[in-house]
Amino acid sequence: MSSALKEFTPKADVPFYQATGHEEQLFETAWQRKLPLLLKGPTGCGKTRFVSHMAAKLGVPLYTVSCHDDLTAADLTGRYLIKGGETVWVDGPLTRAVRHGGICYLDEVVEARKDVTVVLHPLTDDRRLLPLDRTGELLEAPDNFMLVVSYNPGYQNLLKQLKPSTRQRFLAAEFDFPDARTETDILMRETGIDHDAAEILVRIAGAIRNLAGVDLEEAASTRLLIYCATLLKAGVSFDDAVKAAIVEPLSDDADIKAGLHEAIGIIRG
Amino acid sequence: MSSALKEFTPKADVPFYQATGHEEQLFETAWQRKLPLLLKGPTGCGKTRFVSHMAAKLGVPLYTVSCHDDLTAADLTGRYLIKGGETVWVDGPLTRAVRHGGICYLDEVVEARKDVTVVLHPLTDDRRLLPLDRTGELLEAPDNFMLVVSYNPGYQNLLKQLKPSTRQRFLAAEFDFPDARTETDILMRETGIDHDAAEILVRIAGAIRNLAGVDLEEAASTRLLIYCATLLKAGVSFDDAVKAAIVEPLSDDADIKAGLHEAIGIIRG
Amino acid sequence: MSSALKEFTPKADVPFYQATGHEEQLFETAWQRKLPLLLKGPTGCGKTRFVSHMAAKLGVPLYTVSCHDDLTAADLTGRYLIKGGETVWVDGPLTRAVRHGGICYLDEVVEARKDVTVVLHPLTDDRRLLPLDRTGELLEAPDNFMLVVSYNPGYQNLLKQLKPSTRQRFLAAEFDFPDARTETDILMRETGIDHDAAEILVRIAGAIRNLAGVDLEEAASTRLLIYCATLLKAGVSFDDAVKAAIVEPLSDDADIKAGLHEAIGIIRG
Amino acid sequence: MSSALKEFTPKADVPFYQATGHEEQLFETAWQRKLPLLLKGPTGCGKTRFVSHMAAKLGVPLYTVSCHDDLTAADLTGRYLIKGGETVWVDGPLTRAVRHGGICYLDEVVEARKDVTVVLHPLTDDRRLLPLDRTGELLEAPDNFMLVVSYNPGYQNLLKQLKPSTRQRFLAAEFDFPDARTETDILMRETGIDHDAAEILVRIAGAIRNLAGVDLEEAASTRLLIYCATLLKAGVSFDDAVKAAIVEPLSDDADIKAGLHEAIGIIRG
């Protein structure tokens, strides 16, 4: 970590995040240099947790927006509402972050509608501006504002991609699931199960992740392992737990589910 | 049932539900651990009844929403209405469940529009938050809030699927029709017909369910059997009852309907 | 008719309806047991008349809604209108039927938009509820409320079908055109033409109905025969009447129309 | 004309219409028997003029609506407008005709949106009702209300057709261009050109009409002939007139236009 980052003292209540590379240094450099950041990676690999961790560590508020097909620029910037016969402007989460400082995190940004680019482009210029045409304001982002976006390259399609002219406005980092040791630690820490049980779940996840893209749309996330460990800890049987927390959430296909149960049986021995 | 669940004393007025596996334990563990639950299964197999049963057993209000193509996040969270020249916020069913506690059940969730993910994601995080951008509120779900969703894997299509990033946020359980003995008991209990009549209806349903997916879009549900038994009990002839409550609701195709009547005649002997 | 139905004394002003099977018993049983009913059959075969007849016989108001591509749940349940600076809720036809009792008849229900399912599902449960999210009301249907829907299986397509999860909530009855004797009686009764003229029109309709689905999208309805008889009674020539009331309403294709005229000429002799 | 129609004395100011068959008798019978009427025929053959003629002859107001892709039921029935802080209902043309009597003529009805069926169906029943859900009114059509619709079978397509359930609610009449003698008379009467000039234009139209459907989307209408005669009368040269009023309005294709000019040259001699 470079000396320029010394002033960041981890706060209390910083959510646990186990770094898997230099992603923290990259985030901090981006924060200091006021560059926007793009996180790429599969579902449930820890992108959101990483952003929460960094926001807490930097001591700034975090505004998270789950993007979707119908999310428009106004959902981010704000709207007029009628109150007492008067229209009152209500800031959206992005405007709140720009006006008062903080990190605005647009999760799965490729899902948002195209007019969102109108707010992303001037905010990711060196000018760092947020024009609010409806109020006539032109907000300049303060030094403690940062824009972070994410998406999952695994199920992008041609209709839903960041345009190069948007993409090239971001520093980018790729995320993946934690390595086996780290993931085992996470399961033990988050649910209280013992090492052996955690390890076997991580080995199951590893086997399933090798199938992803072939038979499965997406691999078992760390989140599902935590769910499974939670059930085990609550006294649910191993078979019921992996069925409810791993197999059924991953597929509806009877053959695939049988294959998963078989693979799990072999790993468990 | 694990000891951790002892405090759940079934209330009076709990709708009858005949468990077919460990689904009650799973539901109760999910309730206690504050994990969201996904129910998968065919039409009319008892998913809704199961949720009603569990809500009554846990003594919490149930908010059911039948999802459809045009259901948006605002239908779940709420809207401003103009009353007396003033805008008044009216909570939607999900917000009511989060604000006051209870189970919110989104039936056929894959039918809902994509902006529903914006409310599902933060509610299914460990944070369990419901952001109401329109009111500026950030509601934290109380301990006695639970989110349950369902869909029918039988007629999902590529355009309407839960994204993996949404799916992997839920524990999942698969439902199917009750076994013959259970279903016979249900018919007798709900309509008052005798055992022989109930048994023959269940045998008819079993034969039809073997055809589903081949000639029929979907099998005869337990609900239809109850309708049929109701007609019989009301004095309608057997032929008229199976026609009105089983054959005609299942198909419009003359050949298929003739085949169904023939099969029913053979079973009835 | 079962004894349970004795209390239904036909009222004066009951529109004439000639039963063609046990449809009246089915309707009355459904009414008593509070089950919803689905009527299937071709255009103009008498489904609407049957519902009018039953509503009058049962002495309850009838609310008919012709469904179409743009019909939404709000068209059925109601809307807020602004009056005198205050928003006033105005019940839709379904809400009126639920609030005050009566039969709500959704004609060609498959044409309606998908959010209509949100009102049909809880109303066709055993709970028989109509949730009005906009007003915050949860109406329970009274004993004298019944939901009837209809569609024409002849021109359904893949995009417009009742989902099985909706379909299996209804008892169903299939309708067809009345038999020759009944239809002849109807023409004489409704228009005052003599038996011979009525009989020849019915024979023409019979011949045309054999062509339907092959060369014609749909057969000549009883309604068109009544139109034709009305023109004859008003002094219009036979050739002009069948042209205006049968041939031209059925097709725009010159060859098909010539074939129809030829067939009619042969039948007339 | 049947004796039943004697009471219709043609009024002054009745637009000239040269009947080509029994269409006037059909219209009058439909008017008396309160049956709705469908007119089918090519562009500019006189359908609109016929309806104007009949409305004037019957002495009732005529409400004409040119239907189009975006025409909705509310365009026909009416809307609430905000005036002085109060919402005021403003009748649409159909409601005006139903409330005060008159003929409502929906030109090219197949172009209208599907929710228009919701107003056509109850109005074309024997009940002749116009439900205005927004105002809560249920208007019964007076004896002097009549609904007339038209379309051009020549360029209907699969997406835009009257559904049989709508079509079979109308008496129907087919229209075509007037015969040569009648059309010559019309040109002379409407523009004042001499018989020879009128006759040559009618012969040109006849030749072009034989091409329609093959090379031309639609034939030269009587309207275009009147335009052409008007130009000739105003001193425009024959070549310029047929170019501006016949050839250019019919096609943009250079080869087709050359063919038309050649054919016209041969006919003119």
Added chain:
Amino acid sequence: MSSALKEFTPKADVPFYQATGHEEQLFETAWQRKLPLLLKGPTGCGKTRFVSHMAAKLGVPLYTVSCHDDLTAADLTGRYLIKGGETVWVDGPLTRAVRHGGICYLDEVVEARKDVTVVLHPLTDDRRLLPLDRTGELLEAPDNFMLVVSYNPGYQNLLKQLKPSTRQRFLAAEFDFPDARTETDILMRETGIDHDAAEILVRIAGAIRNLAGVDLEEAASTRLLIYCATLLKAGVSFDDAVKAAIVEPLSDDADIKAGLHEAIGIIRG
């Protein structure tokens, strides 16, 4: 020019327009006989200038509307706006022309949405009416109102065509680029460049126009030649001027642009 047109004395400030045929006579006859006019021709060939010229010559205001995919009837006729708590009707450009007299020119009318036909049809009848359903007005067009529409047949497609029933309501004239001598004069007159420079630009345009439809979507318009001459007059080099005003506006394809530069080099010698 026919004697009937004598009363039209060209006004001062009439924009220069060099007639290429009898289009002025046709326009004036259409104006006098109250017939609507359709102008067809490629981009930038002078249709708009012609209409401006004729409007000035006739001494009437001109209302020009550039049509587009989202242009609706309300954009032409007007809308209610809320001012001081009261709704105020604001005339659209077409209504202004009908109410106060003038020429309304709908440029590229095929781009407009389909509900525009609802205003074009009654205005192009012999009745010349503009119904304003929203205000309840039925405006009759004054003698000094004229409707002119235009489109470019070169890039019409099947989805965007005037329906024959609309097209056959207009006199039509085809436009093309001016001949070489006329175009040379126009360049000299509008920009002040000398005859040799003007002539070479016109020869370049001629060569490019032979390519249009093959390699180029559309030919170089007179407007682009004027831009090029303007740059030359301002001291820009010949190469820079043809690049900026002719080659780059015509194509993005490197090969086509190289071909154009080569062709221009050969012509220039």
Added chain:
Amino acid sequence: MSSALKEFTPKADVPFYQATGHEEQLFETAWQRKLPLLLKGPTGCGKTRFVSHMAAKLGVPLYTVSCHDDLTAADLTGRYLIKGGETVWVDGPLTRAVRHGGICYLDEVVEARKDVTVVLHPLTDDRRLLPLDRTGELLEAPDNFMLVVSYNPGYQNLLKQLKPSTRQRFLAAEFDFPDARTETDILMRETGIDHDAAEILVRIAGAIRNLAGVDLEEAASTRLLIYCATLLKAGVSFDDAVKAAIVEPLSDDADIKAGLHEAIGIIRG
């Protein structure tokens, strides 16, 4: 530079822009002759910087709009908002530029919706008018108004193109990335890295740009080089910097990313 441009004295605070051809002369001539300008070129090659530079040099305000799929004419021209019970008109950025003078720059104009043409066409005529139908105003652009638009020919598609009738209203200039020497200077000047590091980044960009269109949707922009240099300057390692600022922003494909890293390794030596 022509003498006519002498009066433009570069102001202080003019953003640095290194001309790569005669684009400044073209811009200034267009400004003086009141012609609109179209800039074509890849993402991040400096089009926006060029416009900022020229606006500052000319001493006029710059209004930049990032166009997108949902951008409508009203977003450019303005809207009525309700304030204190009164509707208040709020100018959009284009109207502000026309009303008060300045350059309005529509970035990626092909992304905007089609009704934007309604404001572009009259503004790019010799009349230079902006009609505001909603307010009834017809604004004439002042001498110090200029319209500049841009797009990237590299990812246009058939559905999103400027229509020739729009395109031919603009002078056009093509942009590309700066040459190696210029780009090296830019990196040093903007980030403070030394010449060797800057040169190696420019050589990497050059290699990548040769791949664009083949394996990469778009080449590395100058902007990304600046990001990379910023990271290097902040102490991030070379490998981490090129990964975060060049490789990850350009592609999600593992093979392509490996290829890029390999190529970068070879260049770096």
